[in-house]
Amino acid sequence: MEEQAFVIALVGVLGIGAQWLAWRTGWPAIVLMLAAGFLAGPVFGLFDPETAFGELLEPMVAIGVALILFEGGLNLDLRELRHAGDGVWRLVLFGVPIGWLLGSLAGYYVAGLVWPVAILFGGILVVTGPTVVLPLLRQATIQPRPAATLKWEAIVNDPIGALCAVIAYEYFRLTAETPDATVIEIVPPMIIAVLLAGGIGYAAARLVAWSFPRGVIPEYLKAPVLLTLVVGVFVLSNAIEHEAGLMAVTVMGVALANMNVTSLRSIHHFKENIALILVSGIFIVLSASLDFEELSYFNWRFGLFLLALLFLVRPLTILTSLLFSSVPWNERLFLAWIAPRGIVMVAVSGLFALRLSELGYADGEVLIGLSFAVVVATIVAHGFTVDLVARWLGVKGTSRPGLLIVGSTPWTIALAQEMHSLKTPVMIVDSSWQRLAPARRAGLPYYHGEILNEATEHNLDLTPFQVLVAATENEAYNTLVCNEFAYEIGRDTVYQLGEAASDDDRHAIPPSLRGRALFESGFGVADVNERQAQGWIFRKTRLSDEFKFEDARELLPESGHLLLLLRKDGTLRFFTHASRPEPRPGDTVVSFTPPKSRTADERARDNERGTQTA
Incomplete structure (x- = not known):
């Protein structure tokens, strides 16, 4: 009990302290949080989240990610698509399959992963993540259209990337049990489950939009009711299909944001504070969960994989997806460079690393260390260069206050x-x-x-x-x-x-x-x-x-x-x-x-x- 209380307090101090230090220095907050968690966990051994929280760690992180995605969805206004819609739809419809394909090829031919692990990891690589993209956009002051494109891509593709990983895992699990199983047996039920989860999220948003303005919920209970409803939607949708809850809470957030529920303004700052605390805490916990055994798998091929991800996979994905689009070339090049990964990638990788190992794929054990390497590499590369690249390409917004x-x-x-x-x-x-x-x-x-x-x-x-x-x-x-x-x-x-x-x-x-x-x-x-x-x-x-x-x-x-x-x-x-x-x-x-x-x-x-x- 005392150890868990100490861990919770330490996570809060490290997470919020890293956010404050980022504000004072201008450094990317995510880099400082990863460094703080890594120093507190593997380096100095101040605490071990898995020992402190045990089996509760995974559902705690999952619910935290769900709340973050819901809060991110509340920031998506469909009117932004008037200017950024062409790029956003292309990055979803074309960018996801192209990115999945290129990521899988890089995982197999460059990192040396076996095909099942490479394909599953390629699906996870589709995500960028609002937890890292939104702080970068605030830090660099990017022009509205490319900023909106990156924001929409990050929030919409997060659950899609997780579902890609689920599709890959379910296929390999089914073929292990039934060698002659086909993709047709997996994809249609998955699509039905996702649509059902999206319907649950939309229905929950309609319920909030109807009840809040009519005084059905008293003012002091609106924030607790909303958070409880988000968690309920997430858990219910996950019971239908693994990781479908991420899609449900994202749909719920986006739908609610565009229903003009004026009473949500009163809890606007509360939800932002909750998201900030969750982002800080989850990054500290996940980076502190690393151990040197997982990092020992890292070799020169993984280093080449990171370079391929930065300079080949992401640029080719963006430039191919945006061919013949109305997006200017300077914005295409900027989007081709900026793709930091965050919490969802680490959380989903940790989940499937254990499941792949249970199926007998030895390379599944390297996913946790490799996913952290991708997060660190992309955050450092993009976090410290976003301002410079934006200025070079002419997409920098007004920098003077x-x-x-x-x-x-x-x-x-x-x-x-x-x-x-x-x-x-x-x-x-x-x-x-x-x-x-x-x-x-x-x-x-x-x-x-x-x-x-x-x-x-x-x-x-x-x-x-x-x-x-x-x-x-x-x-x-x-x-x-x-x-x-x-x-x-x-x-x-x-x-x-x-x-x-x-x-x-x-x-x-x-x-x-x-x-x-x-x-x-x-x-x-x-x-x-x-x-x-x-x-x-x-x-x-x-x-x-x-x-x-x-x-x-x-x-x-x-x-x-x-x-x-x-x-x-x-x-x-x-x-x-x-x-x-x-x-x-x-x-x-x-x-x-x-x-x-x-x-x-x-x-x-x-x-x-x-x-x-x-």
């Missing part, structure tokens, strides 16, 4: 123009076409729509924007916007203008719901609008080793106010009533000052120049 401004007013338009001149990506959002007219005339990027509308999540790509400023005329609305986006963008990077002048308004809005208040003085909407009408302007000052922040502060008019610091890398740091960023050489200080205002030192220098001229 962007500023999302909610509310089109004279003050926000002036702010957007100033930040636009500093090469900061800016977007002004407003529900009024008329209020957006000045932004359109100024040539500023804008979005006409309600920022809180669920459709905005699909129509407006929020990925480039790491800072939000809510500055409409309505203080309560600004607070609502900041509170809504605090979980997505970050509580410390959502801002609004200061408290309203009215005491009634001030006490009406709890401070815990508000965004960070702009300006050290806590200017409100009325304050900035009044000063904007008086002709106040934004000014920028570049700091250096010679011209320090104190010098810039001295030149600031007494009535002027500091707004933000713009770092060299584009990071925005605002001066607020609660915090002041630390200025550095190379930073640009943006301030809000009266027009044509001059300090005493400036006037003295002007007078001195006038005297010298005379």
Whole structure:
């Protein structure tokens, strides 16, 4: 009991610690989690998951993978297929059989596996995995279309790859019992089982879509009921056919994501947190389960197999599947390189390694070590090069942190123009076409729509924007916007203008719901609008080793106010009533000052120049 509690606590510390370290360093999180689990398990022997959890380990990992695939399915919006659909369908219809064939050939001729093991492993190699693809996309900031293609391929092909392995295993198991058995005896029942599992997943999604909005389930039970239902669908579908549960939960997630169930928004962040914890924990547990005996099978042929997988199997699969498609060549080449493998591949490989050994195939024992080698090789190769390759091929999205401004007013338009001149990506959002007219005339990027509308999540790509400023005329609305986006963008990077002048308004809005208040003085909407009408302007000052922040502060008019610091890398740091960023050489200080205002030192220098001229 105490040992299991220690293992659970250690897995949590290592998994979340690796995620935090990845956030701080910019390294791929999956690489750090694999390294942490390998060091804790085989290297230092801190714990052995199989000893700690015994027979519960396999179902724990299986249910964790099911929940991850369901959460990934909830991120798939069918409207994305308007732009990425051609590539996605080709990668599913053509990419799966081509990838299976090429992977099997590489396994037999390069790795030296016997045909049954090579064919089964080739089916597993079809998967890429949302647990590794989605973090890579967040890390590298890829353009929407190739990013959507990779995301859809990862989530849709995960259960398909597992089912390919099931088909191969069932065929070899049946031929071992009945030598004259054929594929026809296996594939049709498998297809029927998969369709039935997909129907169960869709029915479960319809049940949620009907019951949640009608109040059948109370708010505090929605998340537990949904998670329990996902696990139930997975277990029931697996009882029909091995690994069919993965297809069922994926269908359930995708169907639910496209049924416009507004009440799911309340548990959006909960499911994301659950998925993050599961990804961290499963990677730690699986990498800690390795032992050096499994790694001892690794030889030079396996090294060549990894190279063939990276430079032959994946590129040929993608380029062949996308022949005569509308996908541009630079995106095809990018897709041909990026294919990291993840949890599903390791979990399915571990499952079938034991079953193949029971059928008498000696090479089945090498699948666990080889699958981990594939995961490590692909994650390291793609994780550390995705940014560079994306930049080379021109599929890199906006890399500088962007500023999302909610509310089109004279003050926000002036702010957007100033930040636009500093090469900061800016977007002004407003529900009024008329209020957006000045932004359109100024040539500023804008979005006409309600920022809180669920459709905005699909129509407006929020990925480039790491800072939000809510500055409409309505203080309560600004607070609502900041509170809504605090979980997505970050509580410390959502801002609004200061408290309203009215005491009634001030006490009406709890401070815990508000965004960070702009300006050290806590200017409100009325304050900035009044000063904007008086002709106040934004000014920028570049700091250096010679011209320090104190010098810039001295030149600031007494009535002027500091707004933000713009770092060299584009990071925005605002001066607020609660915090002041630390200025550095190379930073640009943006301030809000009266027009044509001059300090005493400036006037003295002007007078001195006038005297010298005379």
